[in-house]
Amino acid sequence: MKIPVIITLKKDVLDPQGKVIHQTLDGMGFKDVNEVRQGKYFEIDTKETDRDKAKAKVEEMCKKLLANLVIENYKIIDPK
Amino acid sequence: MKSSVITFPGSNCDRDMDVALKKFGFKNKMVWHADTELPKSDLVVLPGGFSYGDYLRCGSIASKSKIMQSVINFANSGGMVMGICNGFQILVETGLVPGVLLRNKYLEFICKNVFVKISDKRNKYFKNVNNEVLEFHIAHNEGNYFCTNDQLKEIEDNNQIAINYCDENGKIEDQFNPNGSIKNIAGIFNREKNVLGMMPHPERMIDTSLSGEDGSMFFKNLINNLK
Numbered sequence: 001m002k003i004p005v006i007i008t009l010k011k012d013v014l015d016p017q018g019k020v021i022h023q024t025l026d027g028m029g030f031k032d033v034n035e036v037r038q039g040k041y042f043e044i045d046t047k048e049t050d051r052d053k054a055k056a057k058v059e060e061m062c063k064k065l066l067a068n069l070v071i072e073n074y075k076i077i078d079p080k
Numbered sequence: 081m082k083s084s085v086i087t088f089p090g091s092n093c094d095r096d097m098d099v100a101l102k103k104f105g106f107k108n109k110m111v112w113h114a115d116t117e118l119p120k121s122d123l124v125v126l127p128g129g130f131s132y133g134d135y136l137r138c139g140s141i142a143s144k145s146k147i148m149q150s151v152i153n154f155a156n157s158g159g160m161v162m163g164i165c166n167g168f169q170i171l172v173e174t175g176l177v178p179g180v181l182l183r184n185k186y187l188e189f190i191c192k193n194v195f196v197k198i199s200d201k202r203n204k205y206f207k208n209v210n211n212e213v214l215e216f217h218i219a220h221n222e223g224n225y226f227c228t229n230d231q232l233k234e235i236e237d238n239n240q241i242a243i244n245y246c247d248e249n250g251k252i253e254d255q256f257n258p259n260g261s262i263k264n265i266a267g268i269f270n271r272e273k274n275v276l277g278m279m280p281h282p283e284r285m286i287d288t289s290l291s292g293e294d295g296s297m298f299f300k301n302l303i304n305n306l307k
Contacts, residue, residue, distance in 0.1 A: 014260070016185055020187060
């Protein structure tokens with residue numbers, strides 16, 4: 001089962017990379033962008049076949065390694 | 081005095097640290113990240129570099145390596161652990177010191193000498209250092225120290241700030257902050273002050289043929305404090 005995870009920076013954390021992307025988009029003519037925040041996407045392919053158990057394991061992975069909870073939030077997407 | 085320097089895949093200041101520690105009297109051993117046992121040590125150093133290519137987050141993969149469990153146990157039992165640059169990034173990822181190190185504010189890799197002011201001398205790292213301000217070298221892309229407001233309050237209440245970026249006279253201002261760190265923080269302690277994480281490299285300032293000798297002062301003092 002493949003479980004997608006999205007990691008984003010928390011609201012108050014400065015995202016200089018997102019800011020540069022925003023400025024670049026602005027320079028390219030995309031004038032209506034309010035803000036860009038950059039994040040990370042993971043796809044965890046697990047042997048676990050039970051959806052809830054798999055999601056619980058991935059949540060543990062997020063807390064222990066994939067995200068740093070001081071600055072990041074994680075969101076586990078329901079597998080299809 | 082015995083020291084150990086941990087080498088991770090991608091460490092590149094481990095041998096510089098070895099040279100520095102030996103120069104000032106430490107009997108140093110190099111320890112490989114995949115080892116599980118830490119040799120008997122009075123000081124453990126996590127060196128600078130780019131462990132695991134900075135994958136995921138700087139220091140995050142190294143913080144889970146085999147030797148780190150022994151380093152964490154050593155630190156929790158009061159052992160002296162010092163993380164420099166990438167070593168500092170590894171320390172924050174283990175949770176031994178609070179906060180994180182973000183990408184530098186202006187997205188530049190910074191490589192230059194800076195001045196830092198010693199914020200607290202009631203610890204074995206900086207006790208008896210004569211100077212208030214030291215000139216050290218920094219070389220990093222992710223040195224922008226960040227923590228939550230609650231963590232900052234706790235850090236300040238416990239005097240856990242070790243050094244702040246400043247000018248040569250010790251003035252701590254925004255314009256002397258190279259990377260956007262909260263409160264110009266360049267290094268912090270754990271609550272007990274046996275663990276120190278800092279971005280500057282004292283091991284790069286140990287010889288007149290390098291760009292300064294304030295590192296010599298730091299290491300000479302450190303070994304005396306540990307005796």
